[in-house]
Amino acid sequence: MTDRLVTHHGVPVLVCAADGPPIATEQDALDHLIGAAYHHAPDVVAVPAERFDDAFFDLSSGVAGAILQKFVSYRLRLVVVGDIAHHLRASKALPDLVRESNRGTHAWFVDDLDALADRLA
DSSP states (O other): OOOEEEEETTEEEEEOOTTSOOBOSHHHHIIIIIHHHHHHOOSEEEEEGGGBOHHHHOGGGSHHHHHHHHHHHTTOEEEEESOOHHHHHTOSSHHHHHHHHHHSSSEEEESSHHHHHHHHO
């Protein structure tokens, strides 16, 4: 599968392929997510959770904070799509980040693309 641009309720969403390059660093996010967004001009970039290195979900690594800040700087919304239950169980801080992110507009964590479409309605 390749990255594809879809529109949900008038919002352009870049749906990234599950088999794309892994995202382990801020530079990976710039090269493979924000760079791809530049060519498609979406408002939202939806990335399968499995593309992210485990360090993203370990908030003490700083990877998630750096990546989220890059998305804010480039005025893009990041949506992590998929089951992250095992990461949530392994962390005390991650559930708080997910809850707070999902209350806002810059970054969301959703179970699937249908849930994303519902959020954009």
